[in-house]
Structure formats: structure tokens, C-alpha cells
Amino acid sequence: MAEVDNNIHRPAGERKPWTQDQTRAQFSAIANLRWRIFRNSLRRKGGMGDLVAMVIMVPLFGLMIIGPAVGAGVLAGYFVHQGEFQYLVIILWAIFLLAQLTSIQLGQPGTTFDPTQLIRFPLNFRGYAAVRVFFGLISPANAVTTLMSLCMAIGITVVEPRIWLYAFVTMGAYALVNIFFTRMLFIWVDRWLSTRRAREVFTALIFTFGMGAQYLNFAFNPGFHSGHKHAQALTATRLAAATGYYHRAEPLLALLPPGLTANSIVAAHAGHAGIFAAEVLGVLVFTALFFVIFAARLYKEFRGENLSDVANAVAKTPARKHVAATAIAPAAAPSSLHFSPPPTVAAVLAKEFLTLRRNTGIFYALVAPLIMVVLFANLKVGRVSADLLFASAVAYTLMGVAPLAYNSLGLEAAGIQFFFLAPVKMRDVFIAKNLMNVGLALVEIVAVFCAITFIGKPPSALIVLSVVLWAAFTMFVSLAIGNNRSVTSPKKVDIAKMAKNQTSQLNAFISIGVMLVAAGVGAAIYAIGHFLHRPWIMPPAALVLAAIGFFVYNYSLGTMDQLLADHRDTLSETLCKA
Amino acid sequence: MTPAIAAQSLTRTFEGGFTAVDHIDLAVEPGQFFGFLGPNGAGKSTTIKMLTGLLAPTAGTVSILGEDLVSNPIEVKRNIGVVPEGMALFGRLTASEYLNFVGRMYGLDKPTTRQRAEELLEFMGLANEQKKLITDFSHGMGKKLALAAAVIHNPKVLFLDEPFEGVDAIAAGTLKAMLQGMIARGATIFLTSHVLEIVERLCTHIAIIHRGHIVANGSLDELRAGVQARLAPDAGGGLRDKLTLEEIFLATVGSEAGVTNPEQELSWLK
Numbered sequence: 001m002a003e004v005d006n007n008i009h010r011p012a013g014e015r016k017p018w019t020q021d022q023t024r025a026q027f028s029a030i031a032n033l034r035w036r037i038f039r040n041s042l043r044r045k046g047g048m049g050d051l052v053a054m055v056i057m058v059p060l061f062g063l064m065i066i067g068p069a070v071g072a073g074v075l076a077g078y079f080v081h082q083g084e085f086q087y088l089v090i091i092l093w094a095i096f097l098l099a100q101l102t103s104i105q106l107g108q109p110g111t112t113f114d115p116t117q118l119i120r121f122p123l124n125f126r127g128y129a130a131v132r133v134f135f136g137l138i139s140p141a142n143a144v145t146t147l148m149s150l151c152m153a154i155g156i157t158v159v160e161p162r163i164w165l166y167a168f169v170t171m172g173a174y175a176l177v178n179i180f181f182t183r184m185l186f187i188w189v190d191r192w193l194s195t196r197r198a199r200e201v202f203t204a205l206i207f208t209f210g211m212g213a214q215y216l217n218f219a220f221n222p223g224f225h226s227g228h229k230h231a232q233a234l235t236a237t238r239l240a241a242a243t244g245y246y247h248r249a250e251p252l253l254a255l256l257p258p259g260l261t262a263n264s265i266v267a268a269h270a271g272h273a274g275i276f277a278a279e280v281l282g283v284l285v286f287t288a289l290f291f292v293i294f295a296a297r298l299y300k301e302f303r304g305e306n307l308s309d310v311a312n313a314v315a316k317t318p319a320r321k322h323v324a325a326t327a328i329a330p331a332a333a334p335s336s337l338h339f340s341p342p343p344t345v346a347a348v349l350a351k352e353f354l355t356l357r358r359n360t361g362i363f364y365a366l367v368a369p370l371i372m373v374v375l376f377a378n379l380k381v382g383r384v385s386a387d388l389l390f391a392s393a394v395a396y397t398l399m400g401v402a403p404l405a406y407n408s409l410g411l412e413a414a415g416i417q418f419f420f421l422a423p424v425k426m427r428d429v430f431i432a433k434n435l436m437n438v439g440l441a442l443v444e445i446v447a448v449f450c451a452i453t454f455i456g457k458p459p460s461a462l463i464v465l466s467v468v469l470w471a472a473f474t475m476f477v478s479l480a481i482g483n484n485r486s487v488t489s490p491k492k493v494d495i496a497k498m499a500k501n502q503t504s505q506l507n508a509f510i511s512i513g514v515m516l517v518a519a520g521v522g523a524a525i526y527a528i529g530h531f532l533h534r535p536w537i538m539p540p541a542a543l544v545l546a547a548i549g550f551f552v553y554n555y556s557l558g559t560m561d562q563l564l565a566d567h568r569d570t571l572s573e574t575l576c577k578a
Numbered sequence: 579m580t581p582a583i584a585a586q587s588l589t590r591t592f593e594g595g596f597t598a599v600d601h602i603d604l605a606v607e608p609g610q611f612f613g614f615l616g617p618n619g620a621g622k623s624t625t626i627k628m629l630t631g632l633l634a635p636t637a638g639t640v641s642i643l644g645e646d647l648v649s650n651p652i653e654v655k656r657n658i659g660v661v662p663e664g665m666a667l668f669g670r671l672t673a674s675e676y677l678n679f680v681g682r683m684y685g686l687d688k689p690t691t692r693q694r695a696e697e698l699l700e701f702m703g704l705a706n707e708q709k710k711l712i713t714d715f716s717h718g719m720g721k722k723l724a725l726a727a728a729v730i731h732n733p734k735v736l737f738l739d740e741p742f743e744g745v746d747a748i749a750a751g752t753l754k755a756m757l758q759g760m761i762a763r764g765a766t767i768f769l770t771s772h773v774l775e776i777v778e779r780l781c782t783h784i785a786i787i788h789r790g791h792i793v794a795n796g797s798l799d800e801l802r803a804g805v806q807a808r809l810a811p812d813a814g815g816g817l818r819d820k821l822t823l824e825e826i827f828l829a830t831v832g833s834e835a836g837v838t839n840p841e842q843e844l845s846w847l848k
Contacts, residue, residue, distance in 0.1 A: 022685035029678075029679050036670070040670045118683075119631060120631065120660055121680075123683075300634070304627065
């Protein structure tokens with residue numbers, strides 16, 4: 001190693017220039033930092049649980065990628081073999097879309113620390129950009145893109161060995177353009193999401209896009225129209241219209257990376273090396289463009305910037321109000337005529353409502369399943385009984401509500417300390433939070449009932465009663481386990497960051513497991529009542545379940561204060577960190 | 579002589595139009611222990627962030643030891659040490675791991691980094707906390723570690739944002755001695771603190787920022803003379819010769835900063 005200047009404290013004239021070795025040492029230090037942060041994260045409570053979840057999830061994810069990747073390779077080979085090159089572009093667009101969806105669902109490159117902190121060290125911009133690019137390469141989206149592109153190259157090579165080099169070059173360029181597009185997109189999205197208003201607009205866009213995609217799936221997917229001649233004809237008409245639009249847009253689409261990549265393979269197959277080179281160059285120009293836009297954002301970060309609503313809020317300091325003594329009324333005496341929750345519960349409930357009102361993400365998460373129910377019910381009405389439709393729709397919508405209970409304290413952040421300081425029982429705090437969850441579940445159930453009644457006919461009173469009792473059982477069990485997990489394995493929710501996992505992996509795993517078990521129990525009760533022709537069995541059976549659920553929930557509530565006391569350190573450490 | 583820290587027309591306007599720092603000029607000579615004071619929200623931390631490259635100015639220039647911060651960030655950053663507002667520690671590292679990381683980032687070789695890290699941990703009284711993660715540190719321990727990280731590369735200019743906040747009296751004494759030792763060896767220190775007694779005792783020069791503007795700048799005696807000259811006609815001879823820094827500070831920004839009349843009471847506490 002070259003000599004390193006350890007004594008910076010010297011006159012300017014004697015100063016040694018910064019060396020490449022020092023830059024390499026910085027990279028090594030950052031790599032070491034990431035490794036140590038990961039290793040030390042296993043030392044905290046819940047760390048091993050997350051590791052176990054990761055050990056289970058990573059191979060599962062791997063299997064989920066390998067399927068489509070092999071499929072892409074086989075299809076690419078098949079299309080080349082058949083000479084149907086025009087279909088290659090479909091696989092390429094699918095890779096592109098899958099990469100974006102993976103980014104949204106599974107997050108951007110794991111940042112175990114805020115990389116913008118590195119700007120205080122003597123790094124130049126090139127070094128900073130290299131660090132950000134290099135340490136962001138290992139991400140689920142990049143894995144999807146790279147593996148699928150590689151499989152396509154292999155698939156093409158297998159059926160057309162003479163163009164193997166062309167296939168690997170062009171698919172390499174395609175993987176690169178996708179990687180930089182994703183990085184560019186999400187770094188800018190995070191910038192836009194730094195204000196609450198932008199977050200709301202963006203969530204609305206995602207919501208509309210998601211609903212639109214689901215609508216198209218229902219409208220065009222023949223699987224939803226089997227046996228309906230009219231519907232099949234309608235689907236065919238719509239498909240023809242969509243194909244027409246596609247053909248009109250084709251010249252433009254050919255200029256985008258998937259089109260350029262597909263055309264480069266066609267050129268390679270035809271032996272037109274010049275055209276191949278031009279098409280690949282086109283892809284690389286896009287790569288460079290995406291990198292420049294990505295780098296522009298990095299440069300802003302490197303120069304230092306303040307992203308948040310906080311700085312803006314300082315400008316609007318409200319004028320001090322004088323509060324007259326008479327304005328402060330004594331606390332109202334409890335009335336014996338009206339039911340009212342204890343003041344603590346009411347106060348926390350009101351706070352939860354305000355939080356909910358300002359969290360458009362949760363709002364859309366609640367509305368989206370309802371729209372899906374409406375779309376689905378429209379298709380299945382008349383062919384599936386209203387009872388079965390109602391039961392399955394309620395189970396589906398609860399899958400959106402129940403997981404919220406598994407990280408109830410995630411949005412509190414440092415505010416959790418208030419609950420440690422204030423003379424409140426955590427039992428009351430969780431009752432309030434759970435009341436909000438139950439309220440949301442009730443709203444969903446009523447909305448599902450109204451939707452199905454409006455579209456087809458109302459479900460029977462027997463099934464409504466049974467389903468409501470089953471939902472109560474499911475919610476009680478979910479809340480009991482969710483409350484426990486909220487305290488023992490909390491995760492700070494960062495609403496300003498795109499595609500961050502908002503609960504721990506293990507919690508997500510558990511919530512899905514609980515819902516599946518509850519749905520299985522519900523289905524068993526329904527099956528017994530249905531096949532034995534004794535539907536009256538369902539309400540009492542569901543009532544017993546609900547009673548058991550309530551007992552479990554009530555018991556768990558009694559343990560909350562002790563549980564919180566036992567895990568206070570974990571909560572403070574996790575939720576109060578910057 | 580080239581100033582250790584020079585800022586010209588430094589400005590920061592946030593989105594929404596709020597100007598936190600408004601065209602300020604600063605020149606801190608080498609070897610000065612410079613105190614930078616101001617009420618909450620006056621623009622102190624924003625200024626420090628701009629001087630250290632953590633926040634881009636909307637307008638104006640910054641140079642450290644004659645090097646421009648924008649055109650030569652490496653040279654500037656290797657010469658400065660910073661204890662930022664939020665300390666910027668990596669919670670999932672131990673103190674030793676953190677100091678070794680910081681030392682390597684500042685270009686020190688491994689043996690030197692390890693040796694300095696050990697010395698600093700010993701000096702700061704953190705040597706017995708080797709196994710503890712930083713996230714489990716108390717606030718004061720975090721401050722000591724942040725200061726250790728700021729000096730590990732022996733910087734010429736040190737920026738300290740509230741370094742004594744949450745630090746116990748014994749540790750504060752040690753830190754003050756260390757800082758004075760650095761000054762004696764020719765370093766320059768730029769310090770913000772709300773503990774005016776410490777600033778009064780340590781700093782040779784003081785600037786006061788209020789609502790984004792520098793409203794006073796000079797040695798303690800110069801600030802004192804300025805306040806006395808301004809208030810003397812109204813005081814009718816009631817002014818003491820030796821005003822404390824707290825009195826100077828209140829006289830300079832107190833009335834404008836919304837300091838309430840001590841006699842005013844809250845209606846519901848009557």
C-alpha cells in the first residue's frame with residue numbers, strides 16, 4: 001500500500017494530495033461498515049427472527065424469480081426458433097414491468113444506513129456516485145432484471161448459437177438500462193415524496209394505476225369470461241381495439257429500450273452487424289441518459305440538501321394566541337346517561353383518527369380491496385351464490401385491515417416516549433388502536449355487504465351473522481398477536497420513503513399465516529354446514545370461535561403493560577432512532 | 579492572512595420561501611475559538627451545515643483555509659472535523675468500529691486509525707463500552723463519541739454544534755481541556771452552544787445570529803462595549819461595567835426573540 005498521509009495537520013504547502021489508495025480504503029471501509037451493521041443487527045431483540053424470516057424468504061423469492069426467468073429464456077428461444085421475432089419485445093417489456101413491480105413490492109437496495117451521511121467525509125462526487133451505484137447493485141429488482149436477461153440470452157444462444165455474442169451483448173445492455181432506469185426512477189420518487197402533498201398525489205397515482213391494471217385484467221383475461229359468449233365477444237372486441245392502439249404506437253415503442261433490444265436481435269439474426277451496433281448503441285444512450293438523471297439527483301445530495309416538510313413548516317410560525325382564563329373549561333364530569341370510552345382511550349382514538357386521516361396510503365389500502373370486490377362481484381354475480389361471494393369478499397378485505405395491527409406503534413416514532421411518560425395504561429392505548437382497526441374492519445364489512453347487495457342480491461341473514469362472528473374471531477386473534485408483535489418486534493414506519501418494508505418480515509409472515517389459518521377454519525365451518533345441509537351450525541360455531549378469540553384478546557390486553565415494560569428498550573431503540 | 583473560515587453572502591432559502599440564513603458574511607481567523615450564538619431557529623445549525631458541506635447554500639460562497647468548498651470538497655473536508663446537530667452516528671456499530679470506520683474514511687491507515695481510536699476511547703472514558711452498540715449509548719456518551727470521531731484525523735478546523743449538550747461535568751471539563759489544547763496548537767474551533775457560560779469562558783470571538791442575520795460580531799469586549807453604548811443613554815447610569823455574555827445576548831436579541839416579561843403569568847397558573 002502506498003504511503004498514507006496520517007498527519008493532515010500541516011501547512012497547506014506541505015499537504016500531500018489525496019491518493020487512489022485512500023479512495024480504495026474508503027470503499028473498503030464502507031463495505032466493512034455495511035457488513036458490521038448487518039452482523040450487529042442480529043444482536044438486537046427480534047434480529048434472529050428477522051434472519052430466520054430472511055432465510056425462508058430469500059430462497060422462496062429465488063424460486064419465484066427462477067420460474068419467470070427460465071420461462072423468459074424458453075420463450076425467447078422458442079420465438080427465435082420459430083422466426084417470430086416480433087414477440088421478443090413482449091418478453092422484454094415484461095422484464096421491464098416486473099423490475100418496477102419488484103422495486104415497489106420488495107424495496108430498493110438495502111440501505112442499512114443513510115448513505116447521504118457519507119457526504120461529510122472527504123469523498124469527491126465521483127467517489128460518492130460510485131459508492132451509491134456499486135452498493136445499490138444487490139437488490140431484488142436488479143436480480144430479476146439480470147437473471148431474466150441472462151436467461152433470454154441463453155435461450156437465444158441455445159437455438160441460434162452463431163449469434164451468442166450478440167445475444168449476450170444486447171441482453172447485457174438491456175439489463176444495464178433497466179438497472180439504471182429503476183435507480184433513477186426511485187431516487188427521484190423519494191425526492192418527490194419528501195413532502196406530504198406529493199406523497200398523497202403519488203399514492204393516488206399508484207392507486208389509480210393499480211386499479212386500472214386490475215380492471216384490464218378482469219376485462220381482457222379470458223379466464224374470467226369462460227362460458228359467457230357475450231363476455232367473450234366483448235373481450236375479443238376490446239382486445240382488437242387494444243391491438244389497434246398497440247400497432248399505432250409501435251413505431252414509437254420501437255425507439256424505446258425493449259424495442260431497440262428486440263430489433264438488435266433481429267439484426268443480429270439477419271447478419272446486419274451495423275444495424276445491431278446502432279440498436280445497442282441506442283440502448284446504451286438510454287442507459288447514459290438514465291444515469292445522468294440519476295447522477296443529477298446524487299449531485300444534489302452530494303452538495304447537501306434538506307428534504308422534509310420540517311424546513312417549510314418553520315416559515316409558518318403561527319401568531320401567538322392569548323387564551324383567556326374563561327376559555328379553559330373544567331373537565332366534563334362523566335355522564336351516567338351516555339356511554340363514553342375512558343378519556344385515555346378517547347384521546348388515543350382521536351389521535352389515531354387524525355393519523356389515519358393524514359395517511360392516504362392506508363386510505364387507499366382500505367378502498368382498493370373494496371373496488372376489487374365490486375369488479376369481481378360484477379363478473380361472478382349469478383354464477384356464484386351471494387353467500388359465498390360475501391364470505392370470500394369479507395375474508396379478502398380483512399387481509400388488508402388485519403396486518404395494520406402488527407406494527408401499531410410504527411408510526412409513533414419518537415412519540416412512543418410520551419406513552420412511557422404519561423400516566424396511561426398501555427392496555428388503554430392498545431384498546432384505542434384496536435378500536436380503530438375494528439372500526440375499519442366494520443366499515444369494510446358493511447361496504448362489502450352493500451356492494452354485493454347492490455350488484456346481485458343480499459346474502460342470507462344466517463351467513464351474514466356467521467361471517468360477522470368469524471370476522472370478530474379473526475380480528476380478535478389478529479389483534480392479540482399483532483399487539484404482542486407491535487411491542488416485541490416494532491419497525492419505524494418511514495412514510496417519506498418509497499417501497500420500504502413497513503413491518504418486519506417475520507410480522508408480515510405471521511399476519512399472512514394467521515389469516516390463512518382463520519380462513520381455513522371459516523371455510524371448514526362453511527363446508528360442514530353446507531355439505532351436511534345444516535347451515536344453522538355456522539352461527540353457533542362462529543360464536544364459539546369469536547368467544548375464544550375474545551378471551552385470548554382480553555387476556556393479551558392484560559399483559560400489555562408488563563410486555564411494554566419488558567421491551568421498553570427495544571421500542572426506544574427502534575422507534576426513536578433518527 | 580487567509581481566514582480559517584470565510585463565508586460571503588451565505589444564504590439558504592428552503593422550499594416554501596423561508597430564508598433561514600440571509601446573506602451573512604463571516605471571517606474566522608486561524609487559531610480563534612469562535613462562538614456562534616443565536617436563539618432557537620435563528621439559523622445556527624443551518625449555517626454550520628452550509629460551512630461543512632452538509633447543506634448546499636442557495637447563494638454565497640464558503641472557503642476553509644482558502645479552499646473553496648464547492649470546487650475542492652475533498653481538501654476542505656479532510657481539514658475539518660464536525661460534530662453535527664444530530665451527531666450522525668451509526669447506531670448499529672460499536673464505538674471502536676465507528677472510530678475505525680471514520681478514520682479510514684479520512685484516509686488514515688489501519689494501524690494509525692486503530693491506535694488513535696483506542697487512545698480516544700480511553701480519553702473519552704468509553705474504553706469500557708467496547709461491546710456496546712452505539713444505539714445503546716446515553717446521549718452524553720454519544721456526544722463524546724461524536725467528538726472523538728471529529729478529531730480522529732487531527733483536523734485544522736473543528737465545527738461543534740452543541741457539543742456540551744447532555745455531557746456530564748467531568749466529561750465537559752475533559753472536553754474543554756482538549757479543545758483548548760487544540761487551540762493552543764493552532765487549530766480553529768467554531769462552536770455553537772446555548773450554554774453561554776461555556777462560550778464566555780472558552781471563546782475569543784463571538785457572533786450572534788438572529789432571524790438569519792448576523793446582529794453582532796467581535797470579541798467579548800467589543801460586544802460588551804457595543805451593548806453598553808447602545809443602552810447607556812436609557813439606563814441612566816444603571817448599567818454595570820462588566821456585562822455577562824448572557825446579558826449581552828439578551829440585550830441583543832432578547833426583545834426581538836419574543837422573550838416574555840418575567841412578570842407575565844399564565845392565567846391558569848394563578
